[in-house]
Amino acid sequence: MKSLQIAASGMAAQQTRVDVISNNIANMSTAAYRPRVAEFSDLMYQQYLTPGTITSQVGTVVPAGIQIGTGVRPSTVSMEITQGALRQTDAELDLAIDGNGFLELTLPSGEPAYTRDGKLSRSPTGEVVTMDGFPLADGIVIPEDARRISISRDGEVVAYFADGTAGQPIGTISLVRFVNEKGLEALGDNMFRETEASGPANRLVPGTEGVGFIRQGFLEDSGVDVVKEIADLIEAQRGYELNSKVITASDEMMAATTRMR
Amino acid sequence: MSNAIYTSLTRQQGLMQELQVVANNLANSSTTGYKTDRAIFAEFLVGAGAQQDSLSMGGLAGHTFKLEQGDFNFTGGQFDLAVQGEGFFVVQAPQGPRLTRAGHFQLSSESTLIDASGNAVLGAGGNPITIPEEATKVFIANDGSVSADGLLIDRVGVVRAQGELQRDSNTMFVAPEGYAQFEEAVVVQGALEQSNVMPVLEVARMIEVQRAYEAGQAMMEREDERINQLISAVRER
Numbered sequence: 001m002k003s004l005q006i007a008a009s010g011m012a013a014q015q016t017r018v019d020v021i022s023n024n025i026a027n028m029s030t031a032a033y034r035p036r037v038a039e040f041s042d043l044m045y046q047q048y049l050t051p052g053t054i055t056s057q058v059g060t061v062v063p064a065g066i067q068i069g070t071g072v073r074p075s076t077v078s079m080e081i082t083q084g085a086l087r088q089t090d091a092e093l094d095l096a097i098d099g100n101g102f103l104e105l106t107l108p109s110g111e112p113a114y115t116r117d118g119k120l121s122r123s124p125t126g127e128v129v130t131m132d133g134f135p136l137a138d139g140i141v142i143p144e145d146a147r148r149i150s151i152s153r154d155g156e157v158v159a160y161f162a163d164g165t166a167g168q169p170i171g172t173i174s175l176v177r178f179v180n181e182k183g184l185e186a187l188g189d190n191m192f193r194e195t196e197a198s199g200p201a202n203r204l205v206p207g208t209e210g211v212g213f214i215r216q217g218f219l220e221d222s223g224v225d226v227v228k229e230i231a232d233l234i235e236a237q238r239g240y241e242l243n244s245k246v247i248t249a250s251d252e253m254m255a256a257t258t259r260m261r
Numbered sequence: 262m263s264n265a266i267y268t269s270l271t272r273q274q275g276l277m278q279e280l281q282v283v284a285n286n287l288a289n290s291s292t293t294g295y296k297t298d299r300a301i302f303a304e305f306l307v308g309a310g311a312q313q314d315s316l317s318m319g320g321l322a323g324h325t326f327k328l329e330q331g332d333f334n335f336t337g338g339q340f341d342l343a344v345q346g347e348g349f350f351v352v353q354a355p356q357g358p359r360l361t362r363a364g365h366f367q368l369s370s371e372s373t374l375i376d377a378s379g380n381a382v383l384g385a386g387g388n389p390i391t392i393p394e395e396a397t398k399v400f401i402a403n404d405g406s407v408s409a410d411g412l413l414i415d416r417v418g419v420v421r422a423q424g425e426l427q428r429d430s431n432t433m434f435v436a437p438e439g440y441a442q443f444e445e446a447v448v449v450q451g452a453l454e455q456s457n458v459m460p461v462l463e464v465a466r467m468i469e470v471q472r473a474y475e476a477g478q479a480m481m482e483r484e485d486e487r488i489n490q491l492i493s494a495v496r497e498r
Binding site for chain 1: 276277278280281282283284285286287288289290291292293295298300301321322323324325336337338339363365367368369370371372377378394395396397425427428429430431432437460463464467468470471474475478481482485
Protein backbone atom coordinates (compact mmCIF):
# COMPACT_ATOMS: atom_id res chain seq x y z
CA MET A 1 0.00 0.00 0.00
CA LYS A 2 2.22 2.74 -1.34
CA SER A 3 -0.70 5.18 -1.38
CA LEU A 4 -0.61 5.45 2.44
CA GLN A 5 2.98 6.71 2.38
CA ILE A 6 2.31 8.95 -0.61
CA ALA A 7 -0.60 10.61 1.18
CA ALA A 8 1.50 10.88 4.35
CA SER A 9 4.19 12.73 2.37
CA GLY A 10 1.45 15.04 1.10
CA MET A 11 0.25 15.71 4.63
CA ALA A 12 3.80 16.39 5.79
CA ALA A 13 4.30 18.83 2.91
CA GLN A 14 1.11 20.73 3.75
CA GLN A 15 2.17 20.74 7.39
CA THR A 16 5.47 22.37 6.39
CA ARG A 17 3.50 24.94 4.42
CA VAL A 18 1.34 25.73 7.46
CA ASP A 19 4.49 26.07 9.59
CA VAL A 20 5.99 28.55 7.14
CA ILE A 21 2.73 30.52 6.89
CA SER A 22 2.31 30.67 10.66
CA ASN A 23 5.85 32.01 11.00
CA ASN A 24 5.05 34.68 8.40
CA ILE A 25 1.86 35.70 10.17
CA ALA A 26 3.67 35.75 13.53
CA ASN A 27 6.17 38.15 11.96
CA MET A 28 3.63 40.47 10.37
CA SER A 29 4.87 43.34 12.54
CA THR A 30 8.56 42.48 12.60
CA ALA A 31 10.61 45.31 11.09
CA ALA A 32 12.01 44.45 7.64
CA TYR A 33 10.86 40.80 7.85
CA ARG A 34 10.74 39.09 4.49
CA PRO A 35 8.05 36.45 4.05
CA ARG A 36 9.15 32.90 3.30
CA VAL A 37 7.49 30.60 0.77
CA ALA A 38 7.61 26.82 0.86
CA GLU A 39 8.07 25.21 -2.55
CA PHE A 40 7.51 21.54 -3.27
CA SER A 41 8.64 19.03 -5.83
CA ASP A 42 7.59 15.50 -6.66
CA LEU A 43 9.64 12.50 -5.57
CA MET A 44 11.12 9.66 -7.62
CA TYR A 45 8.97 7.75 -10.05
CA GLN A 46 8.83 3.99 -9.80
CA GLN A 47 9.37 2.51 -13.24
CA TYR A 48 7.00 -0.39 -13.78
CA LEU A 49 7.30 -0.24 -17.53
CA THR A 50 9.86 2.08 -19.07
CA PRO A 51 8.59 4.08 -22.02
CA GLY A 52 10.42 3.03 -25.15
CA THR A 53 10.59 -0.66 -24.20
CA ILE A 54 10.45 -2.75 -27.37
CA THR A 55 7.21 -4.71 -27.59
CA SER A 56 7.75 -6.70 -30.76
CA GLN A 57 10.43 -7.74 -33.18
CA VAL A 58 9.20 -5.28 -35.77
CA GLY A 59 10.33 -2.54 -33.44
CA THR A 60 7.12 -1.25 -31.90
CA VAL A 61 7.70 0.40 -28.54
CA VAL A 62 5.72 1.23 -25.42
CA PRO A 63 4.61 4.82 -25.95
CA ALA A 64 3.97 5.97 -22.41
CA GLY A 65 5.05 3.22 -20.05
CA ILE A 66 4.05 3.05 -16.42
CA GLN A 67 5.75 5.39 -14.03
CA ILE A 68 4.12 5.76 -10.66
CA GLY A 69 5.03 8.64 -8.42
CA THR A 70 5.97 8.20 -4.79
CA GLY A 71 4.90 11.49 -3.26
CA VAL A 72 6.10 14.98 -2.58
CA ARG A 73 8.82 16.72 -0.61
CA PRO A 74 9.50 20.33 0.30
CA SER A 75 12.18 21.54 -2.12
CA THR A 76 12.96 24.97 -0.72
CA VAL A 77 11.68 27.49 1.74
CA SER A 78 12.85 30.65 0.09
CA MET A 79 12.75 34.26 1.13
CA GLU A 80 10.65 36.58 -0.98
CA ILE A 81 12.65 39.60 -2.00
CA THR A 82 10.17 42.32 -1.26
CA GLN A 83 10.43 45.89 -0.15
CA GLY A 84 8.32 46.47 2.93
CA ALA A 85 6.49 49.76 3.28
CA LEU A 86 8.57 52.56 4.81
CA ARG A 87 7.04 53.93 7.99
CA GLN A 88 8.02 57.37 9.21
CA THR A 89 9.18 57.40 12.83
CA ASP A 90 11.27 60.61 12.92
CA ALA A 91 13.75 58.97 15.30
CA GLU A 92 17.23 60.03 14.25
CA LEU A 93 18.71 56.53 14.43
CA ASP A 94 15.88 54.76 12.63
CA LEU A 95 17.18 53.78 9.22
CA ALA A 96 15.34 52.14 6.38
CA ILE A 97 16.90 50.81 3.20
CA ASP A 98 15.00 51.97 0.16
CA GLY A 99 16.01 49.27 -2.35
CA ASN A 100 18.40 46.34 -2.14
CA GLY A 101 21.10 45.86 0.44
CA PHE A 102 21.80 45.11 4.08
CA LEU A 103 23.46 46.86 7.00
CA GLU A 104 26.55 45.06 8.24
CA LEU A 105 26.85 44.28 11.95
CA THR A 106 29.64 42.77 14.01
CA LEU A 107 28.60 39.90 16.23
CA PRO A 108 30.26 39.44 19.65
CA SER A 109 32.30 36.62 18.07
CA GLY A 110 33.77 39.14 15.64
CA GLU A 111 31.94 37.59 12.68
CA PRO A 112 29.85 39.79 10.41
CA ALA A 113 26.05 39.53 10.24
CA TYR A 114 23.63 41.38 8.00
CA THR A 115 20.27 42.96 8.66
CA ARG A 116 17.67 45.22 7.09
CA ASP A 117 16.21 46.15 10.45
CA GLY A 118 17.45 49.72 10.91
CA LYS A 119 16.15 50.31 14.44
CA LEU A 120 19.43 51.53 15.89
CA SER A 121 20.41 53.29 19.06
CA ARG A 122 23.38 54.66 20.92
CA SER A 123 25.41 52.46 23.28
CA PRO A 124 26.80 53.92 26.54
CA THR A 125 30.10 54.46 24.73
CA GLY A 126 28.42 56.29 21.84
CA GLU A 127 28.62 53.43 19.33
CA VAL A 128 25.72 52.92 16.94
CA VAL A 129 24.21 49.53 17.84
CA THR A 130 21.14 47.40 17.03
CA MET A 131 18.45 46.63 19.60
CA ASP A 132 20.49 43.56 20.56
CA GLY A 133 23.54 45.73 21.19
CA PHE A 134 25.57 44.61 18.19
CA PRO A 135 27.53 47.50 16.64
CA LEU A 136 27.43 48.52 13.00
CA ALA A 137 30.54 47.29 11.22
CA ASP A 138 31.16 50.81 9.93
CA GLY A 139 32.35 51.67 13.45
CA ILE A 140 30.48 54.93 13.90
CA VAL A 141 30.91 56.57 17.31
CA ILE A 142 28.71 59.53 18.14
CA PRO A 143 30.46 62.21 20.20
CA GLU A 144 28.90 62.61 23.64
CA ASP A 145 28.06 66.26 23.21
CA ALA A 146 26.45 65.87 19.77
CA ARG A 147 22.99 67.42 19.76
CA ARG A 148 21.71 66.01 16.51
CA ILE A 149 22.79 63.41 13.95
CA SER A 150 22.01 63.62 10.30
CA ILE A 151 22.43 60.69 7.94
CA SER A 152 22.30 61.43 4.23
CA ARG A 153 20.79 59.12 1.65
CA ASP A 154 24.23 57.90 0.63
CA GLY A 155 25.20 57.06 4.20
CA GLU A 156 27.19 60.15 5.25
CA VAL A 157 26.81 60.63 9.02
CA VAL A 158 27.19 64.21 10.28
CA ALA A 159 27.06 65.30 13.93
CA TYR A 160 25.81 68.77 14.94
CA PHE A 161 26.69 70.36 18.25
CA ALA A 162 24.87 72.74 20.57
CA ASP A 163 27.39 75.55 20.08
CA GLY A 164 26.21 76.24 16.55
CA THR A 165 29.45 75.23 14.76
CA ALA A 166 29.26 73.59 11.36
CA GLY A 167 28.37 69.89 11.24
CA GLN A 168 31.21 67.45 11.66
CA PRO A 169 31.31 64.25 9.52
CA ILE A 170 31.85 61.25 11.79
CA GLY A 171 31.74 58.40 9.28
CA THR A 172 29.73 56.73 6.56
CA ILE A 173 27.33 53.83 6.66
CA SER A 174 27.81 51.43 3.78
CA LEU A 175 25.37 48.85 2.49
CA VAL A 176 26.18 45.26 1.61
CA ARG A 177 24.85 43.46 -1.41
CA PHE A 178 24.74 39.76 -2.25
CA VAL A 179 24.35 38.18 -5.65
CA ASN A 180 21.74 35.77 -4.31
CA GLU A 181 19.97 37.18 -1.27
CA LYS A 182 17.77 34.09 -1.08
CA GLY A 183 20.89 32.11 -0.23
CA LEU A 184 21.52 33.96 3.05
CA GLU A 185 21.23 31.96 6.24
CA ALA A 186 18.75 33.43 8.73
CA LEU A 187 20.19 33.71 12.23
CA GLY A 188 17.01 34.95 13.90
CA ASP A 189 16.76 38.41 15.48
CA ASN A 190 16.39 39.80 11.95
CA MET A 191 19.97 38.88 11.12
CA PHE A 192 21.50 36.89 8.29
CA ARG A 193 24.82 35.26 7.64
CA GLU A 194 26.70 34.91 4.35
CA THR A 195 26.81 31.39 2.82
CA GLU A 196 28.29 29.65 -0.21
CA ALA A 197 24.96 30.12 -1.97
CA SER A 198 24.59 33.83 -1.29
CA GLY A 199 28.01 34.72 -2.67
CA PRO A 200 30.45 37.01 -0.89
CA ALA A 201 29.36 40.25 0.74
CA ASN A 202 29.94 43.27 -1.47
CA ARG A 203 30.24 46.54 0.47
CA LEU A 204 29.01 49.51 -1.48
CA VAL A 205 28.17 53.16 -1.07
CA PRO A 206 24.35 53.48 -0.74
CA GLY A 207 22.70 54.35 -4.03
CA THR A 208 25.44 52.86 -6.23
CA GLU A 209 25.71 49.62 -8.17
CA GLY A 210 22.23 48.41 -7.45
CA VAL A 211 22.03 48.99 -3.68
CA GLY A 212 19.32 51.23 -2.28
CA PHE A 213 19.47 54.54 -0.44
CA ILE A 214 19.39 55.00 3.31
CA ARG A 215 16.39 56.87 4.69
CA GLN A 216 16.84 58.44 8.09
CA GLY A 217 13.75 58.63 10.30
CA PHE A 218 12.02 55.68 8.64
CA LEU A 219 11.68 51.98 9.42
CA GLU A 220 10.88 49.24 6.95
CA ASP A 221 7.69 47.35 7.81
CA SER A 222 7.33 43.62 7.51
CA GLY A 223 6.80 42.47 3.91
CA VAL A 224 4.08 40.00 4.96
CA ASP A 225 0.80 40.34 3.09
CA VAL A 226 -1.62 38.95 5.66
CA VAL A 227 -4.52 38.45 3.25
CA LYS A 228 -2.33 36.36 0.96
CA GLU A 229 -1.04 34.35 3.91
CA ILE A 230 -4.56 33.58 5.13
CA ALA A 231 -5.61 32.51 1.63
CA ASP A 232 -2.55 30.23 1.51
CA LEU A 233 -3.38 28.90 4.95
CA ILE A 234 -6.86 27.88 3.84
CA GLU A 235 -5.40 26.22 0.75
CA ALA A 236 -2.84 24.34 2.85
CA GLN A 237 -5.50 23.19 5.30
CA ARG A 238 -7.71 21.86 2.52
CA GLY A 239 -4.70 20.18 0.94
CA TYR A 240 -4.04 18.47 4.25
CA GLU A 241 -7.62 17.25 4.47
CA LEU A 242 -7.55 15.93 0.89
CA ASN A 243 -4.46 13.88 1.65
CA SER A 244 -6.03 12.52 4.81
CA LYS A 245 -9.00 11.37 2.70
CA VAL A 246 -6.59 9.30 0.61
CA ILE A 247 -5.36 7.64 3.79
CA THR A 248 -8.96 6.82 4.75
CA ALA A 249 -9.64 5.38 1.29
CA SER A 250 -6.48 3.24 1.34
CA ASP A 251 -7.35 2.07 4.80
CA GLU A 252 -10.86 1.07 3.75
CA MET A 253 -9.50 -0.80 0.76
CA MET A 254 -7.15 -2.69 3.04
CA ALA A 255 -10.04 -3.43 5.38
CA ALA A 256 -11.96 -4.87 2.40
CA THR A 257 -8.98 -7.12 1.69
CA THR A 258 -8.72 -8.37 5.24
CA ARG A 259 -12.44 -9.13 5.36
CA MET A 260 -11.78 -11.80 2.76
CA ARG A 261 -10.58 -15.14 4.08
CA MET B 262 -10.84 -23.28 -12.70
CA SER B 263 -11.01 -20.07 -10.68
CA ASN B 264 -10.65 -17.74 -13.63
CA ALA B 265 -13.19 -15.37 -12.13
CA ILE B 266 -10.87 -14.89 -9.17
CA TYR B 267 -7.82 -14.32 -11.37
CA THR B 268 -9.64 -11.77 -13.47
CA SER B 269 -10.76 -9.77 -10.47
CA LEU B 270 -7.31 -10.11 -8.89
CA THR B 271 -5.66 -8.37 -11.85
CA ARG B 272 -8.31 -5.69 -11.61
CA GLN B 273 -7.72 -5.27 -7.87
CA GLN B 274 -4.00 -4.98 -8.45
CA GLY B 275 -4.57 -2.32 -11.07
CA LEU B 276 -6.89 -0.40 -8.76
CA MET B 277 -4.25 -0.39 -6.03
CA GLN B 278 -1.82 1.13 -8.52
CA GLU B 279 -4.37 3.64 -9.65
CA LEU B 280 -4.93 4.69 -6.04
CA GLN B 281 -1.19 5.34 -5.88
CA VAL B 282 -1.47 7.59 -8.90
CA VAL B 283 -4.37 9.48 -7.31
CA ALA B 284 -2.49 9.73 -4.00
CA ASN B 285 0.55 11.11 -5.80
CA ASN B 286 -1.59 13.69 -7.59
CA LEU B 287 -3.20 14.85 -4.37
CA ALA B 288 0.15 14.90 -2.55
CA ASN B 289 1.43 17.18 -5.30
CA SER B 290 -1.58 19.49 -5.39
CA SER B 291 0.65 22.37 -4.20
CA THR B 292 3.75 21.51 -6.20
CA THR B 293 4.73 24.27 -8.62
CA GLY B 294 4.75 23.03 -12.21
CA TYR B 295 3.36 19.57 -11.39
CA LYS B 296 1.32 17.83 -14.08
CA THR B 297 -1.51 15.44 -13.21
CA ASP B 298 -0.83 11.76 -13.82
CA ARG B 299 -3.41 9.40 -15.32
CA ALA B 300 -3.37 5.64 -15.39
CA ILE B 301 -4.53 3.84 -18.52
CA PHE B 302 -6.00 0.39 -18.27
CA ALA B 303 -6.03 -2.03 -21.14
CA GLU B 304 -7.37 -5.46 -21.72
CA PHE B 305 -4.97 -8.28 -22.28
CA LEU B 306 -5.77 -11.77 -23.35
CA VAL B 307 -4.67 -14.87 -21.58
CA GLY B 308 -5.13 -18.36 -22.90
CA ALA B 309 -7.55 -20.09 -20.58
CA GLY B 310 -6.13 -23.52 -21.24
CA ALA B 311 -6.10 -26.08 -24.05
CA GLN B 312 -9.15 -26.14 -26.34
CA GLN B 313 -10.68 -23.22 -24.51
CA ASP B 314 -11.42 -19.67 -25.37
CA SER B 315 -9.02 -17.08 -24.19
CA LEU B 316 -9.80 -14.92 -21.21
CA SER B 317 -9.69 -11.17 -21.09
CA MET B 318 -8.07 -9.44 -18.16
CA GLY B 319 -7.60 -5.77 -17.38
CA GLY B 320 -4.27 -4.40 -16.31
CA LEU B 321 -2.40 -1.15 -16.00
CA ALA B 322 -0.99 -0.60 -19.47
CA GLY B 323 0.44 2.82 -19.35
CA HIS B 324 0.07 6.26 -18.01
CA THR B 325 -0.14 9.75 -19.36
CA PHE B 326 0.04 13.16 -17.84
CA LYS B 327 -2.20 16.06 -18.52
CA LEU B 328 -0.05 18.86 -19.90
CA GLU B 329 -2.83 21.39 -19.46
CA GLN B 330 -1.92 24.80 -18.17
CA GLY B 331 -2.02 25.17 -14.39
CA ASP B 332 -3.27 28.37 -12.75
CA PHE B 333 -0.83 31.23 -12.37
CA ASN B 334 0.14 32.39 -8.94
CA PHE B 335 1.39 35.97 -9.21
CA THR B 336 4.24 36.24 -6.75
CA GLY B 337 5.99 39.29 -8.16
CA GLY B 338 9.34 37.54 -7.72
CA GLN B 339 11.95 38.81 -10.16
CA PHE B 340 13.06 35.33 -11.18
CA ASP B 341 9.70 33.58 -10.80
CA LEU B 342 8.88 32.57 -14.36
CA ALA B 343 5.98 30.71 -15.93
CA VAL B 344 5.36 29.51 -19.45
CA GLN B 345 1.97 30.42 -20.83
CA GLY B 346 0.70 27.76 -23.19
CA GLU B 347 3.05 25.22 -24.65
CA GLY B 348 6.74 24.84 -23.86
CA PHE B 349 9.20 23.95 -21.11
CA PHE B 350 12.22 25.60 -19.52
CA VAL B 351 15.45 23.63 -19.80
CA VAL B 352 17.73 23.05 -16.83
CA GLN B 353 21.13 21.42 -16.85
CA ALA B 354 20.77 18.59 -14.29
CA PRO B 355 23.82 16.42 -13.48
CA GLN B 356 22.25 13.57 -15.52
CA GLY B 357 21.70 15.76 -18.56
CA PRO B 358 19.28 18.43 -19.68
CA ARG B 359 15.80 18.24 -18.14
CA LEU B 360 12.60 20.03 -19.06
CA THR B 361 10.48 21.69 -16.42
CA ARG B 362 7.50 23.99 -16.01
CA ALA B 363 8.48 24.93 -12.45
CA GLY B 364 10.03 28.37 -12.91
CA HIS B 365 10.98 29.06 -9.33
CA PHE B 366 14.46 30.32 -10.22
CA GLN B 367 17.09 32.32 -8.40
CA LEU B 368 20.67 33.44 -8.83
CA SER B 369 23.68 31.38 -7.82
CA SER B 370 26.63 32.95 -6.03
CA GLU B 371 28.23 33.27 -9.50
CA SER B 372 25.17 35.26 -10.66
CA THR B 373 23.88 32.58 -13.02
CA LEU B 374 20.20 31.69 -13.12
CA ILE B 375 19.55 28.38 -11.31
CA ASP B 376 16.54 26.34 -10.22
CA ALA B 377 15.69 25.32 -6.65
CA SER B 378 18.06 22.33 -6.85
CA GLY B 379 20.94 24.46 -8.13
CA ASN B 380 20.78 23.33 -11.77
CA ALA B 381 21.60 26.04 -14.30
CA VAL B 382 18.69 27.31 -16.39
CA LEU B 383 19.65 27.26 -20.05
CA GLY B 384 19.20 30.14 -22.43
CA ALA B 385 17.96 29.89 -26.00
CA GLY B 386 21.53 29.22 -27.11
CA GLY B 387 21.83 26.25 -24.74
CA ASN B 388 24.17 28.03 -22.31
CA PRO B 389 23.57 29.10 -18.70
CA ILE B 390 22.25 32.65 -18.28
CA THR B 391 24.49 35.02 -16.34
CA ILE B 392 23.04 38.24 -14.98
CA PRO B 393 25.49 41.14 -14.38
CA GLU B 394 26.09 41.45 -10.62
CA GLU B 395 25.41 45.17 -10.44
CA ALA B 396 22.02 44.90 -12.22
CA THR B 397 19.27 46.57 -10.20
CA LYS B 398 16.26 45.61 -12.26
CA VAL B 399 16.06 42.50 -14.37
CA PHE B 400 13.21 42.42 -16.84
CA ILE B 401 12.14 39.28 -18.63
CA ALA B 402 9.93 39.96 -21.61
CA ASN B 403 7.14 37.76 -22.93
CA ASP B 404 9.41 36.27 -25.58
CA GLY B 405 11.87 35.27 -22.84
CA SER B 406 14.47 37.94 -23.53
CA VAL B 407 16.29 38.91 -20.36
CA SER B 408 17.42 42.50 -19.96
CA ALA B 409 19.21 44.09 -17.02
CA ASP B 410 18.88 47.85 -16.65
CA GLY B 411 17.74 48.14 -20.26
CA LEU B 412 20.52 46.03 -21.74
CA LEU B 413 19.61 42.79 -23.51
CA ILE B 414 21.62 39.92 -22.01
CA ASP B 415 20.19 36.61 -23.13
CA ARG B 416 16.99 34.79 -23.76
CA VAL B 417 15.41 32.17 -21.51
CA GLY B 418 15.19 28.97 -23.53
CA VAL B 419 11.70 27.55 -23.95
CA VAL B 420 11.53 24.26 -25.83
CA ARG B 421 9.12 21.68 -27.11
CA ALA B 422 9.92 18.00 -26.74
CA GLN B 423 10.19 15.81 -29.78
CA GLY B 424 8.43 12.56 -29.09
CA GLU B 425 7.15 11.38 -25.74
CA LEU B 426 8.20 12.87 -22.44
CA GLN B 427 9.23 10.81 -19.45
CA ARG B 428 8.85 11.89 -15.88
CA ASP B 429 11.79 12.49 -13.62
CA SER B 430 11.68 13.59 -9.99
CA ASN B 431 11.74 17.26 -8.94
CA THR B 432 8.96 18.18 -11.41
CA MET B 433 11.39 17.60 -14.26
CA PHE B 434 10.81 15.72 -17.47
CA VAL B 435 13.23 13.92 -19.75
CA ALA B 436 12.90 14.15 -23.52
CA PRO B 437 14.67 11.00 -24.75
CA GLU B 438 14.19 12.01 -28.37
CA GLY B 439 15.49 15.51 -27.83
CA TYR B 440 13.84 18.87 -27.95
CA ALA B 441 13.76 21.97 -30.13
CA GLN B 442 13.50 25.66 -29.36
CA PHE B 443 9.94 26.90 -29.40
CA GLU B 444 10.03 30.42 -30.78
CA GLU B 445 6.39 31.34 -30.15
CA ALA B 446 6.57 30.59 -26.44
CA VAL B 447 5.18 33.13 -23.98
CA VAL B 448 7.13 33.65 -20.75
CA VAL B 449 5.55 35.47 -17.82
CA GLN B 450 7.76 37.12 -15.23
CA GLY B 451 6.59 37.32 -11.61
CA ALA B 452 4.31 34.31 -11.80
CA LEU B 453 4.57 30.62 -10.96
CA GLU B 454 2.51 27.92 -12.58
CA GLN B 455 0.64 26.00 -9.93
CA SER B 456 0.01 22.30 -10.02
CA ASN B 457 -2.73 21.43 -12.52
CA VAL B 458 -4.22 18.81 -10.21
CA MET B 459 -7.95 19.31 -9.81
CA PRO B 460 -8.72 18.07 -6.31
CA VAL B 461 -12.42 17.51 -7.09
CA LEU B 462 -11.63 15.17 -9.98
CA GLU B 463 -9.01 13.32 -7.95
CA VAL B 464 -11.33 12.79 -5.01
CA ALA B 465 -14.08 11.58 -7.36
CA ARG B 466 -11.60 9.21 -8.98
CA MET B 467 -10.49 8.03 -5.56
CA ILE B 468 -14.03 7.20 -4.50
CA GLU B 469 -14.56 5.40 -7.80
CA VAL B 470 -11.39 3.36 -7.27
CA GLN B 471 -12.38 2.51 -3.74
CA ARG B 472 -15.89 1.39 -4.70
CA ALA B 473 -14.61 -0.61 -7.67
CA TYR B 474 -12.17 -2.28 -5.33
CA GLU B 475 -14.92 -3.16 -2.89
CA ALA B 476 -17.04 -4.48 -5.76
CA GLY B 477 -14.13 -6.65 -6.88
CA GLN B 478 -13.70 -7.89 -3.36
CA ALA B 479 -17.40 -8.78 -3.11
CA MET B 480 -17.15 -10.56 -6.44
CA MET B 481 -14.27 -12.67 -5.17
CA GLU B 482 -16.13 -13.48 -1.96
CA ARG B 483 -19.15 -14.54 -4.00
CA GLU B 484 -16.98 -16.73 -6.20
CA ASP B 485 -15.37 -18.25 -3.11
CA GLU B 486 -18.82 -19.05 -1.74
CA ARG B 487 -19.91 -20.58 -5.05
CA ILE B 488 -16.93 -22.92 -5.11
CA ASN B 489 -17.58 -23.85 -1.48
CA GLN B 490 -21.17 -24.71 -2.30
CA LEU B 491 -20.03 -26.72 -5.27
CA ILE B 492 -17.60 -28.68 -3.10
CA SER B 493 -20.21 -29.42 -0.44
CA ALA B 494 -22.74 -30.40 -3.12
CA VAL B 495 -20.27 -32.84 -4.62
CA ARG B 496 -19.46 -34.22 -1.17
CA GLU B 497 -23.14 -34.89 -0.37
CA ARG B 498 -23.55 -37.09 -3.36
